Amino acid sequence: MRHLEDETIMAPFHNKESQTRKACATSPPNVCGLILIGAITFLCEWNTGDTVDVKPQKEIYIPDYNIYHNLTSIQKDVQQLLFLYPNFMKIDWKYSSRLGQPQMLLHITNFTLNTDSNQMGGSKVKILLSYGEHAREFFPVESMFHLLRNLTGGLGSVPGSYEELYSRHILSSTDLHIIVMANPDGRVYVERSHNYCWRGTSTGVDLNRNFDWEYAKKGSSADPNDEEYRGPHAFSEPECSVYKHLTQEMHFDLYISFHSGIRQIYLPFADTHSSTINRQPANIQGIKELAARLASSTRHRYEYGKAMDLTFYTADGTSFDYMAGHRKIPFSLAIELWGSDTHVGASCFDQFNPRSEDLMHETAEVHPLYVSLFDYMIYWKQQRSNRPRGALITKHFQPLQEPIPSHTLSYLLMATVVIVILILAFQGRLLFCQRWQHRRRIISLKTLSSTLSLWGFVKSI
Ligand SMILES: *[C@@H]1O[C@H](CO)[C@@H](O)[C@H](O)[C@H]1NC(C)=O
Ligand SMILES: *[C@@H]1O[C@H](CO)[C@@H](O)[C@H](O)[C@H]1NC(C)=O
Ligand SMILES: *[C@@H]1O[C@H](CO)[C@@H](O)[C@H](O)[C@H]1NC(C)=O
Ligand SMILES: [Zn+2]
Numbered sequence: 001m002r003h004l005e006d007e008t009i010m011a012p013f014h015n016k017e018s019q020t021r022k023a024c025a026t027s028p029p030n031v032c033g034l035i036l037i038g039a040i041t042f043l044c045e046w047n048t049g050d051t052v053d054v055k056p057q058k059e060i061y062i063p064d065y066n067i068y069h070n071l072t073s074i075q076k077d078v079q080q081l082l083f084l085y086p087n088f089m090k091i092d093w094k095y096s097s098r099l100g101q102p103q104m105l106l107h108i109t110n111f112t113l114n115t116d117s118n119q120m121g122g123s124k125v126k127i128l129l130s131y132g133e134h135a136r137e138f139f140p141v142e143s144m145f146h147l148l149r150n151l152t153g154g155l156g157s158v159p160g161s162y163e164e165l166y167s168r169h170i171l172s173s174t175d176l177h178i179i180v181m182a183n184p185d186g187r188v189y190v191e192r193s194h195n196y197c198w199r200g201t202s203t204g205v206d207l208n209r210n211f212d213w214e215y216a217k218k219g220s221s222a223d224p225n226d227e228e229y230r231g232p233h234a235f236s237e238p239e240c241s242v243y244k245h246l247t248q249e250m251h252f253d254l255y256i257s258f259h260s261g262i263r264q265i266y267l268p269f270a271d272t273h274s275s276t277i278n279r280q281p282a283n284i285q286g287i288k289e290l291a292a293r294l295a296s297s298t299r300h301r302y303e304y305g306k307a308m309d310l311t312f313y314t315a316d317g318t319s320f321d322y323m324a325g326h327r328k329i330p331f332s333l334a335i336e337l338w339g340s341d342t343h344v345g346a347s348c349f350d351q352f353n354p355r356s357e358d359l360m361h362e363t364a365e366v367h368p369l370y371v372s373l374f375d376y377m378i379y380w381k382q383q384r385s386n387r388p389r390g391a392l393i394t395k396h397f398q399p400l401q402e403p404i405p406s407h408t409l410s411y412l413l414m415a416t417v418v419i420v421i422l423i424l425a426f427q428g429r430l431l432f433c434q435r436w437q438h439r440r441r442i443i444s445l446k447t448l449s450s451t452l453s454l455w456g457f458v459k460s461i
Helices: 004-008 015-026 031-048 071-084 139-155 162-173 184-193 238-249 272-277 284-295 307-311 319-325 356-385 408-428 431-438 448-454
Strands: 089-092 105-108 125-130 174-179 254-259 264-267 303-306 331-336
Touching (some): 071 089, 071 139, 071 184, 125 238, 139 254, 162 356, 174 356, 238 319, 254 319, 264 284, 284 303, 284 331, 284 356, 303 307
Parallel strands (some): 125 174, 254 331
Antiparallel strands (some): 089 105
């Protein structure tokens, strides 16, 4: 088993590689280049195994804890909000990590209104949001604090003001459950070791590969040194209990697993088997519609679609597939909230999180995504409660952009080139494969897509 203490050696820097990539990134995109990169990537993965390690790298910038939260200030700020707004917030401390750190399950709503009735006499929308599954992704939980400040800020505003009415509206119509820090041990490790590439739990397990849905298929790794290490068995990690228990007790309308590294929204299912048999959850049209709304809710357009179509790789044992497939939650998504347009090379913090000085601005910029989310879900719930059970809702919200198309043609082209390169490779040996092994996964889809986006190719497919 992998021990955290072993993780202190700095890996050699890869400046040369960064320079090469930078030079290439500025050249204009073209289809041949795309195919070639695809082929090389495919070949390197196939040839040298699938390990992406989580060793520390030389970072371009790191968080300033006077601006970013650390685990201590996350707990402190949550407690302060609880103290200030006891009628609207409760917390359950009983769920914790392997090393005993609380995961902080927040419950936010207008408690004087019964959960089964909102102001209009319908039911509140039951929402479960999950933050902090991946240790190195700091940004999502910061966006959650922005949301909490927004909702509580309205409560203190002038009665009748827009802010106040907005907060009342949300708190009366939604029953919001938030897993504030799914993987606190991983976070503590990142903060103490300054290894900003660490993704897993204290034992190196990728929580988002440990769920009991298509567990242990090829979209995860059995290698404890791989960043997508799935653990010894499904739900081996105590951190998963909160998800299991909560969804056993309650029927949620919506689940979202928040991540960062790119701006993309994934629809279930992301697993390998579903992708071969083209399996989709029952409410796929509704999910797509919601994703479309969210994708165009902010100044930044998010891509949305099946993970496989956006990223070229599958992910098995993810929390959002589990919620859609096993728990049959009607809406389930994984959202990558933030990504860097300029990241190159092996450093991590800058790939997953903005600079400290940009944090406030960046969290404010993603806030409209939450506004759209509540908007859509409240409307959906209302439509449902006003109609006979099981009736379909009318299509009020039109998708504003089409999902990313599948890549059948690209695959065919790529396959051809792969075969050619395979032949060449066996003659020439794959000396340059090493250079391709420093890429990292995001929700952890294989990073061909992020590699492509580094090279400016994503828009051309
Ligand atoms: C966490 O951040 C605060 C500043 O917000 C700092 O005072 C404190 O020392 C930090 N704690 C740890 C354990 O890093
Ligand atoms: C909260 O967000 C809503 C929607 O963006 C906005 O209208 C409102 O003014 C915000 N409230 C506060 C207190 O910032
Ligand atoms: C919460 O609900 C109660 C009961 O309907 C209502 O009187 C109160 O104004 C609500 N508070 C907020 C902030 O929405
Ligand atoms: Zn992630």
